[in-house]
Amino acid sequence: xxxxxxxxxxxxxxxxxxxxxxxxxxxxxxxxxxxxxxxxxxxxxxxxxxxxxxxxxxxxxxxxxxxxxxxxxxxxxxxxxxxxxxxxxxxxxxxxxxxxxxxxxxxxxxxxxxxxxxxxxxxxxxxxxxxxxxxxxxxxxxxxxxxxxxxxxxxxxxxxxxxxxxxxxxxxxxxxxxxxxxxxxxxxxxxxxxxxxxxxxxxxxxxxxxxxxxxxxxxxxxxxxxxxxxxxxxxxxxxxxxxxxxxxxxxxxxxxxxxxxxxxxxxxxxxxxxxxxxxxxxxxxxxxxxxxxxxxxxxxxxxxxxxxxxxxxxxxxxxxxxxxxxxxxxxxxxx
Numbered sequence: 001x002x003x004x005x006x007x008x009x010x011x012x013x014x015x016x017x018x019x020x021x022x023x024x025x026x027x028x029x030x031x032x033x034x035x036x037x038x039x040x041x042x043x044x045x046x047x048x049x050x051x052x053x054x055x056x057x058x059x060x061x062x063x064x065x066x067x068x069x070x071x072x073x074x075x076x077x078x079x080x081x082x083x084x085x086x087x088x089x090x091x092x093x094x095x096x097x098x099x100x101x102x103x104x105x106x107x108x109x110x111x112x113x114x115x116x117x118x119x120x121x122x123x124x125x126x127x128x129x130x131x132x133x134x135x136x137x138x139x140x141x142x143x144x145x146x147x148x149x150x151x152x153x154x155x156x157x158x159x160x161x162x163x164x165x166x167x168x169x170x171x172x173x174x175x176x177x178x179x180x181x182x183x184x185x186x187x188x189x190x191x192x193x194x195x196x197x198x199x200x201x202x203x204x205x206x207x208x209x210x211x212x213x214x215x216x217x218x219x220x221x222x223x224x225x226x227x228x229x230x231x232x233x234x235x236x237x238x239x240x241x242x243x244x245x246x247x248x249x250x251x252x253x254x255x256x257x258x259x260x261x262x263x264x265x266x267x268x269x270x271x272x273x274x275x276x277x278x279x280x281x282x283x284x285x286x287x288x289x290x291x292x293x294x295x296x297x298x299x300x301x302x303x304x305x306x307x308x309x310x311x312x313x314x315x316x317x318x319x320x321x322x323x324x325x326x327x328x329x330x331x332x333x334x335x
Contacts, residue, residue, distance in 0.1 A: 024096075024116075051299035051315060054115075055307050055332065056088035056098065064088075064098065064115055065307070065332050069315075074332040077115040086111060089135050090199060091297075092145050099137065099147070107131055107155065110147065110171075123147075123171060127178045129155050130165045134192035136200035136207045136221075139298075147171040148200075148207055150184060150221070151192030164189040168221065182226035188219050199296060203246035210244050216255070218244070234265045234273040241303075243296040248322055252276075254294060254301045254314065258287075262303065264314065279303075280326055283312045300324075307332055 026033040055065040062079045086100040089110075096116055102109040107129035113120045126149060133152030139145045147170065154165040166189045170181045195213040202208070206220045215236035220229050233242065233253055242255030247266070253273070256262035262284055264277035290305040300315025308331040317323045 051297050053297060053302060053311070053313070053329070054091050054098070056091075066115075067311075067329060067332070069329075072329070079113065079115060081118050081120050082113055090137055092137055092139060095139065095145060099135070101135070105131060108133060108149070108152065110135070110149075124177060126169055127180055128165055128167055128169065132193050133165070134196050134200070134209050136202070136209065138202045138207065145173045148181075148221070149178075150209075151189035153193060164193060182221075184221070184228055188228055188230075191217075191219065199243070201244040201246055201251065201296060203251050204249060206251075208244055208251060210242065210253075216242055218251075218253075231267070231271065235263075241292045241294040243294040243301050245296040245301050247316075247324060254296075254303075256292070256294075258291060277314070277324070279312065279314070283326055283328060286310065286312065286328075304331075 025036045052069060053067040055067075062082065063076045064079055066075045066077060067073070068075065082100065085103050086109075087103055089099045089101050091098055092112070095114075097112045097114055100111045100113060102111075107126070108131060109125065110123045111121065112123065130149070130152030134150045136148035136150070137145065138148070148168060149171075150168040152165045153162045155162060164186055166184050166186050167180050168182050168184055169178045171178050191211055192209060195211040196209045196219075197212050200207055200209050205223045207223070208218055208220045210216060210218050210233065216233035216239055217236060218231040218233060220231065221227075222229065233239065233255070235255070238257060239255040240257045242253055245252050245254065251267040253265045253267075254262065255265075256279075262279035263275055265273040266276045268274055287303070287305060293304055295302050300313050302311050302313050304311040310331040311329040313327045313329055314324055315327065317325045
């Protein structure tokens with residue numbers, strides 16, 4: 001019966017699936033793959049599920065822990081098939097994948113793992129070997145994603161010194177190869193290499209990274225023009241934690257100071273930042289007396305002291321994608 005369902009009906013069914021189930025559906029056959037892709041592209045009938053949160057593994061264990069927001073439950077997945085000398089970079093949520101990178105001083109080698117199936121594989125080597133670059137992810141649809149690698153230290157020439165690499169490369173999962181897509185200012189390359197974590201945000205054709213050193217600032221790469229631009233961050237000298245997240249087509253910063261308010265700013269068309277939200281006091285008080293980590297995820301932001309103590313999440317609502325809500329998630333006692 002399932003093989004005979006019309007594509008539009010099958011796409012409507014797939015639009016109800018939670019994120020981890022979409023990649024499995026696309027792997028069944030070509031008919032299912034095309035229908036699942038159509039379901040994710042058609043926003044008129046796409047049912048927006050709350051984002052799943054993945055606690056990536058530390059050096060202490062080989063497990064990742066996944067929170068199901070629909071059932072409000074934690075699940076552990078064994079990553080024993082993942083080599084020990086690599087560390088997680090980010091998730092590729094719509095594909096159910098985790099992106100890893102090699103550790104040490106050697107040129108970066110990226111790998112992907114599906115924690116649900118146990119599959120693990122290395123991506124091809126970069127065109128320009130480099131260490132510690134910024135890594136960005138764009139999820140085109142369930143059958144395709146693109147990785148961007150910017151900056152980093154190039155290998156030292158014979159008898160010379162290493163230098164900052166001022167190019168940007170892109171990996172397309174469809175063609176499975178790297179392409180040099182543009183250059184970048186040397187000062188941006190330095191900051192991506194030294195002061196920028198691997199988290200990135202894609203919004204309206206621009207891939208953004210935020211520096212981790214004070215004052216916070218944001219670097220953006222425009223896909224259509226291959227141009228770089230820079231933004232200041234509100235209260236950039238005062239913030240002690242901050243994260244980027246795309247919200248309803250706009251770029252948003254969530255940040256705060258220990259013991260102070262947690263504020264949400266949205267970037268306006270003229271480049272100005274506008275306050276649109278504050279964390280409710282009853283949730284903010286849970287963080288008093290400890291340092292706070294702030295991590296952007298697809299469709300939301302997570303704030304926590306440690307994973308076992310619980311997480312405050314600001315994410316899109318279940319019934320209205322334009323409205324975002326503050327929620328509390330009980331911690332995972334297995335962390």
